Amino acid sequence: MLTKLRIVGSMAALVMLVVGCASAPPTVDGTGSKPRPAATRSTAPEPELPSAGPRTDANAPLPAAAEPDAPRGLVLGPGDIVEMRMFGQPDMNTQGFVADSGEISLPLLGAVDIGDLTPNDAQTRIESAYRDQGYFRDPQISLTLVEHRSQQVAVLGAVNQPGRFSLSSRTTLLDALAEAGGITARGARSVILIHRGDAPRQRVDIDALVAGSGAGDNVLRAGDTIYVPQAPLFYIYGQVQRPDAYAIQPGMTVMQAISTGGGLTDRGSNSRFTIHRKSPDGSVHEVDARPTTPVQPDDVIFVKERFF
Numbered sequence: 001m002l003t004k005l006r007i008v009g010s011m012a013a014l015v016m017l018v019v020g021c022a023s024a025p026p027t028v029d030g031t032g033s034k035p036r037p038a039a040t041r042s043t044a045p046e047p048e049l050p051s052a053g054p055r056t057d058a059n060a061p062l063p064a065a066a067e068p069d070a071p072r073g074l075v076l077g078p079g080d081i082v083e084m085r086m087f088g089q090p091d092m093n094t095q096g097f098v099a100d101s102g103e104i105s106l107p108l109l110g111a112v113d114i115g116d117l118t119p120n121d122a123q124t125r126i127e128s129a130y131r132d133q134g135y136f137r138d139p140q141i142s143l144t145l146v147e148h149r150s151q152q153v154a155v156l157g158a159v160n161q162p163g164r165f166s167l168s169s170r171t172t173l174l175d176a177l178a179e180a181g182g183i184t185a186r187g188a189r190s191v192i193l194i195h196r197g198d199a200p201r202q203r204v205d206i207d208a209l210v211a212g213s214g215a216g217d218n219v220l221r222a223g224d225t226i227y228v229p230q231a232p233l234f235y236i237y238g239q240v241q242r243p244d245a246y247a248i249q250p251g252m253t254v255m256q257a258i259s260t261g262g263g264l265t266d267r268g269s270n271s272r273f274t275i276h277r278k279s280p281d282g283s284v285h286e287v288d289a290r291p292t293t294p295v296q297p298d299d300v301i302f303v304k305e306r307f308f
Contacts, residue, residue: 074168075116077150077222078102082119084126087140095146108135119143153220155180157228158187173204173218176226186247188231196223232297236261239268239303248295255291257301269306276300 076082078100086092096104102115109129114122123143130139151167153176160181168175173193177183183191183206193202204218220226231247234257241262249256254273264270275287278298287293289301 074145074148074151075118076102076114076122076145077116079149080145081147081149082114082122083144083146085142085144086136087142089136089139098150109133119145151222153222154225155228156225157191158184158230159228160184167220167222171220173220173226174206174209176220177206177228180226183228186230186233186245187228188247190229192227192229193218194225194227196221196225234295234297234299234301236301236303238301239265239305241265248297252295253291254289254293254295254301257295258303264303267305269304272304272306274302274304276302 076098078098080098081095082098082104083095084093084106092107094107096106098104098115101113103111103113106112106126109126112126112129114125117125120143123141126143127139127141130136130141148166148168152164153167153171154164155176156162159177160183162180165171165176165179173191177191183189189206191204191206193204195202202218233245234248234252235245236257237243240258241264243261246257246260252260254275255270258264270291273289273291273293275289275293275295276284276299277287277296278284295301
C-alpha cells in the first residue's frame with residue numbers, strides 16, 4: 001500500500017513539472033521588455049524586374065530642344081487683330097487689336113496682356129483669367145488671329161511687288177520672294193538678307209538654293225529685310241527681235257545674248273557683231289566680237305545685217 005502511494009505521488013510531481021515548463025513565462029531582458037523573435041531572411045534571390053529605361057519624374061521639366069535657336073513660331077504683337085469666341089456664350093464674342101503695350105480689351109475682364117504669346121498660350125491665359133475672377137466655371141475659348149501686322153519682313157529691290165509681308169510660323173526666304181512676285185528679269189540671282197539687330201548681312205545664291213546645292217533655306221524673323229540688287233546688265237540692239245537691256249548670266253556669250261534678245265531678225269547676221277565696251281578709265285572702245293566672245297557688264301552689242 002505504501003509503495004502504491006509513492007508511485008502515485010511521483011507521477012503527480014512529474015505531471016506538474018511538465019505543465020510548469022509549458023506555461024513558464026518568457027524571460028525578460030535588462031530593459032524590462034520582451035525580446036523580439038529574430039526575423040528570418042529568405043536566402044532565395046529576389047526576382048529581377050525587367051528594365052524599362054531610366055526613371056523620370058513625371059513633374060520634371062522636359063529636356064531642352066536640341067536646337068536652342070529654333071523659332072518659337074507665330075507670336076502676337078502690337079497691331080495684330082484677333083477674334084475671341086466663347087463656346088455657349090455668343091454675347092462674349094469680340095474682335096480687337098493688340099495695343100502697343102501688348103494688351104487687348106475683353107468683355108468683363110478689361111485689359112489682358114497677351115503680347116509675345118502664341119495664340120494658344122494667349123487663349124489659355126484668357127481662359128484662366130475668366131475662371132480665376134469667377135466669371136465662368138469652365139470657359140471654352142477659341143482665339144483666332146485675323147490679321148498679323150506685328151511680325152513682318154520687307155522685300156525690296158528688283159522684285160515684281162516690293163513691300164512688307166506678314167510672317168507665318170516658318171516663312172523662309174524663298175516664301176518671301178514668292179510673296180513679292182518673284183525676282184524681275186533684271187534682278188540679280190544673289191540676294192542680300194539683312195537681319196534685324198547687329199547680325200551680319202548674308203548673301204544668298206538663289207540658284208544654288210533652289211538646286212539644293214547651297215545652304216539651307218533661311219527661316220525669317222520679324223524685322224528682317226531681303227534686298228534684291230540689280231544684276232549686271234548688257235545692252236543689245238540692231239538686227240535682233242527684242243532689243244533691250246538684259247541681265248548677264250554667268251558665262252554668257254554673244255550668241256547666248258542674242259538668244260536672250262529673241263534671236264536674229266530675217267536680216268540679221270550670225271557672224272557680224274560689234275561690242276562697245278567701257279574701259280576702266282571710262283572711255284568706250286569698239287571690240288570685234290565672235291559668237292563665243294564672253295559678255296561683260298555694260299557691254300553694248302550691235303548685231304549687223306547680213307550681206308545677202
